[in-house]
Amino acid sequence: VHTPRVFSGIKPSGGLTLGNYLGAIKRFVDMQGEMETIYCVVDMHAITVWQDPADLKHATRELAAAYLAAGIDPTRSTLFNQSQVAAHAELGWIFNCVARVGWMNRMTQFKDKAGKNREKVSLGLYAYPSLMAADILIYHATHVPVGEDQKQHVELTRDIAAKFNTDYGVPDFFPQPEPIIEGPATRVMNLRDGTKKMSKSGESDMERINMTDDADTIAKKIRKARTDPDPLPDTVKGLDDRPEARNLVEIYAALSDSTPDAVLGEFAGAQFGQFKPKLADLAVAKLEPISTRMADLMQDPAEIDRILTMGADKARAIADPILDRTYDIVGF
Ligand code: ADP
Ligand code: NA
Numbered sequence: 001v002h003t004p005r006v007f008s009g010i011k012p013s014g015g016l017t018l019g020n021y022l023g024a025i026k027r028f029v030d031m032q033g034e035m036e037t038i039y040c041v042v043d044m045h046a047i048t049v050w051q052d053p054a055d056l057k058h059a060t061r062e063l064a065a066a067y068l069a070a071g072i073d074p075t076r077s078t079l080f081n082q083s084q085v086a087a088h089a090e091l092g093w094i095f096n097c098v099a100r101v102g103w104m105n106r107m108t109q110f111k112d113k114a115g116k117n118r119e120k121v122s123l124g125l126y127a128y129p130s131l132m133a134a135d136i137l138i139y140h141a142t143h144v145p146v147g148e149d150q151k152q153h154v155e156l157t158r159d160i161a162a163k164f165n166t167d168y169g170v171p172d173f174f175p176q177p178e179p180i181i182e183g184p185a186t187r188v189m190n191l192r193d194g195t196k197k198m199s200k201s202g203e204s205d206m207e208r209i210n211m212t213d214d215a216d217t218i219a220k221k222i223r224k225a226r227t228d229p230d231p232l233p234d235t236v237k238g239l240d241d242r243p244e245a246r247n248l249v250e251i252y253a254a255l256s257d258s259t260p261d262a263v264l265g266e267f268a269g270a271q272f273g274q275f276k277p278k279l280a281d282l283a284v285a286k287l288e289p290i291s292t293r294m295a296d297l298m299q300d301p302a303e304i305d306r307i308l309t310m311g312a313d314k315a316r317a318i319a320d321p322i323l324d325r326t327y328d329i330v331g332f
Contacts, residue, residue, distance in 0.1 A: 002175040006031050007141035009040035009082065009132075012059035013051065016066050018209040018283070019198040021290075022185035022254040023147030029071040031145060031180075038139055038315065039072055041081040041308070044089065045132070048125040049113075061304045062294070066211055068307070069293035078318075080311030082135065087319035091134035092127075094330060098164050099130045103156060109149065133157040137174045138319045145180040148187040149197060154179035168329050185254035191225040194243030209283065212291050219280040222248075227272040234268035236260045248272075252279050255286050 010016070010024055028039050041063045046056060060081055072079055082088050104110065107129055114121045124131075136144055136157050144154050154177060161174035190196040192207040202208055209221055226244050233239060239246040239260070246260075249267075252275075253260045267275050297304060 002140050002142050002172075004035045004143060005139055005141045006035050006037040006143045006145065006180075007040070007136050007139050007177075008038075008145050009042035009045070009135055010063055011046045012041050012043055012056065012063040012081075013046040013049070014055075014059060014200050015208075016063065016211040017188070017198050017200055018211070018251065018287075019147065019185075019188035020200075021066075021070070021211055021287070022183075022188055022251065024145065025067060025070045025072075026254070027145045027180075027183060028067070028077075031143075032071075032073060032076050035143065037077040038141065038318075039067060039077055039079050040135060040315075041067075042132075042135065044082045045128055048122055048128050060308075061301050062298065064304050064308055065294045065297040066290070068297055068304075069290045074307050074311060078311050078314045080308050080315045084308065084312035085138075085315045085319055087138050087316070087323040088131065088134050090323055091138045091326060092131040094326065095130045095134050095137075095160050095164075096127055098167065099133070099156070099160050103159065104129065106152075107156070108152060129153045129156050130160065133160040136177050137161055138322055139315075140175055140322060141177050142175050143180050144177050145182075148181055151179050151181060170329055173325075173329065183254060184250045184258075184260055188251060188254075189243060189247040191221060191244075191247075194226065194247050209287075211287060212294065213287070214291075215284045215288055218283050218287065219277075222276050222280040222283065225276070227276075232264060232267045232270050232272075232275060234264055236264065238264075245272075248275070248279055252282060255282050 008024065008028060010020060028037065031037055041060050043056060043060050046059070064079065064081070067079055068074070104126055110126060113125060132153050133156060146154060158176045161176055165171055165173050188198045190198050190202060190207040192204065198208045206221055206224060209218055213221070225248065227248070228242055228245060232245065232249070239249060249260050249263050253263045256263070
């Protein structure tokens with residue numbers, strides 16, 4: 001049996017959205033104290049698509065600042081960036097030799113990201129789920145809080161763990177990590193098109209709320225968010241086939257640590273003209289203190305680097321012995 005341990009990561013690949021906050025960072029904060037928690041800035045995943053080196057360094061510090069500003073406590077959690085702990089890449093290579101090409105071909109996120117460009121994307125983009133399995137399993141992590149879009153990758157991680165354990169005859173060496181996909185905001189949608197996920201890399205800035213947006217920008221984006229002409233229903237059942245309405249209700253619920261049904265209990269019968277200003281006020285009240293703290297932290301990049309270096313030392317202390325045992329098992 002494996003000791004309960006949480007691992008998750010976020011790519012430093014440009015702005016952070018409300019989707020990253022509600023689907024990931026906020027939940028990472030909530031899990032501190034429940035279990036041992038390890039949170040990573042996965043910079044090696046970011047370079048699966050081109051990153052300007054100076055921008056990458058900035059985005060790494062900014063993501064670390066977002067974690068800290070949102071409430072990740074580096075004395076209670078291990079907070080670091082992936083490239084500083086070489087064991088991720090080393091186990092990642094072993095997993096490239098365990099995972100099957102057919103498994104990678106079934107990854108829907110690769111199909112979406114590569115699109116028609118399949119022959120031109122990096123080999124790293126294709127193999128990225130295998131490195132992600134290494135990120136999790138190098139700590140023998142048992143719980144992985146993620147948004148809905150990452151479920152398939154955590155399932156692949158389980159398959160890689162099982163195949164390694166079977167191939168090498170080491171039952172239970174790697175745990176079977178559980179994806180933790182909970183709460184009302186596991187899939188925050190685009191504000192202009194409720195059928196698409198809110199993402200860093202969308203076409204227009206109006207379709208997402210960035211963690212660093214100021215109060216006026218947040219209010220404007222919510223005011224302009226696409227909705228329908230009907231009033232809010234009294235239960236979530238009434239949100240079926242109303243993806244934009246559902247999204248705004250779920251965002252409200254997540255920001256207020258409530259549930260969609262409780263939000264509708266308060267707003268049933270209200271028009272979006274009444275609901276949107278309340279949502280904007282709530283979003284500003286929750287996000288503005290975080291973005292202010294982020295800006296303060298970014299004034300002192302050396303301090304952020306110091307925290308990440310300390311975190312990498314803590315991470316290596318867990319990862320290196322597990323890598324040593326893995327090397328023994330493999331015959332290295
Ligand atoms: P992105 O998808 O924005 O490029 P990452 O792939 O680094 O960001 O994802 C980091 C975390 O944020 C993952 O756990 C992912 O599931 C979560 N996440 C990203 N977008 C959303 C969203 N729109 N709703 C909920 N969670 C999300
Ligand atoms: Na993602």
